[in-house]
Amino acid sequence: MALNIVLMGPPGAGKGTQAKKIIQAYAIPHISTGDMFRLAIKEGTKLGLVAKSYIDKGDLVPDDVTIGLVKERLAMDDCKKGYLLDGFPRTIPQAEALEVLSKEIGREVSLVIDIEVEKKELIRRIAGRRVCKNCGAPYHVDTAKPKVEGVCDICGGPLYQRLDDNEAALEVRLTHYEEDTKPLLDFYKKTGKLVVLDGGEGSDRLFEKITSILGEVSDDNH
Ligand code: ADP
Ligand code: ZN
Numbered sequence: 001m002a003l004n005i006v007l008m009g010p011p012g013a014g015k016g017t018q019a020k021k022i023i024q025a026y027a028i029p030h031i032s033t034g035d036m037f038r039l040a041i042k043e044g045t046k047l048g049l050v051a052k053s054y055i056d057k058g059d060l061v062p063d064d065v066t067i068g069l070v071k072e073r074l075a076m077d078d079c080k081k082g083y084l085l086d087g088f089p090r091t092i093p094q095a096e097a098l099e100v101l102s103k104e105i106g107r108e109v110s111l112v113i114d115i116e117v118e119k120k121e122l123i124r125r126i127a128g129r130r131v132c133k134n135c136g137a138p139y140h141v142d143t144a145k146p147k148v149e150g151v152c153d154i155c156g157g158p159l160y161q162r163l164d165d166n167e168a169a170l171e172v173r174l175t176h177y178e179e180d181t182k183p184l185l186d187f188y189k190k191t192g193k194l195v196v197l198d199g200g201e202g203s204d205r206l207f208e209k210i211t212s213i214l215g216e217v218s219d220d221n222h
Contacts, residue, residue, distance in 0.1 A: 001110045003028055003082035003214060004102070006089070008184065009115035010177045011170065012122035012129070013199045014206065016138045018115065019086045021207045026214065028082040031073050033066055033090075035136050056163050058172030060090060060180065067097045075105050083107070091180045095187055112188040113210065115199035119174065126170050130159040 003026055007015050016032070023030040037055060040048035047065070054061045070088050073079070089095040102108045117125075128141040130150075134157025139146050146153050164173065188194040197209055 004110045006085045006109050006112045011173045012125040013115040013117045015086050017203050029078045030084050032086040033088040058169035063093045071101045095184050112194045114196045117199040126165050132157045133160050
């Protein structure tokens with residue numbers, strides 16, 4: 001079975017960290033709608049302008065914009081052998097659209113990994129989060145410091161605090177997660193593709209669990 005994976009979980013659950021490990025280990029493209037929007041903002045494109053007005057407040061970018069973006073990306077050649085969707089779908093209409101568009105191109109989702117972390121811990125993580133401006137690698141001021149302060153271990157890029165990692169925007173993001181995104185877990189539970197993991201443990205431990213699950217899924221191939 002192809003590794004067509006969806007990574008879910010609230011902001012701060014550690015999706016970005018696990019995503020970086022997964023795409024390296026399994027050589028599949030990382031499709032992060034958040035990263036795509038942030039790149040568009042950096043480049044000052046029309047999409048970036050639209051996205052920024054929602055993202056900075058913690059709101060979701062409208063479904064039609066987001067779905068169009070993913071539809072184009074998933075159809076690209078490098079997704080033939082698998083893909084890792086991170087931060088999409090986030091609403092029921094997005095999940096429904098993904099069902100249709102992935103079927104159309106013969107790239108249906110094979111596994112949904114949901115990383116769960118309690119709210120208090122999410123807030124602690126996001127408040128101290130720093131991100132590489134270049135490659136998006138995540139750090140934390142107390143628990144995941146870079147070797148050199150303010151500099152990315154991986155690419156040497158500068159670290160910064162995301163504008164939407166402030167208290168007010170985070171509260172809005174967590175509410176969107178509860179109201180818009182959580183219902184997707186039921187949706188995927190019914191398809192039998194959902195695996196729920198505890199994101200409260202260390203990130204290495206969590207990645208071990210993910211590799212053992214992905215090992216089983218990709219073994220179905222042989
Ligand atoms: P996090 O999971 O830490 O909140 P992301 O990088 O996944 O961060 O997303 C950042 C922001 O980008 C979201 O708060 C939202 O505004 C926008 N965004 C990302 N993915 C989607 C999506 N699938 N639908 C709507 N908005 C999205
Ligand atoms: Zn970097």
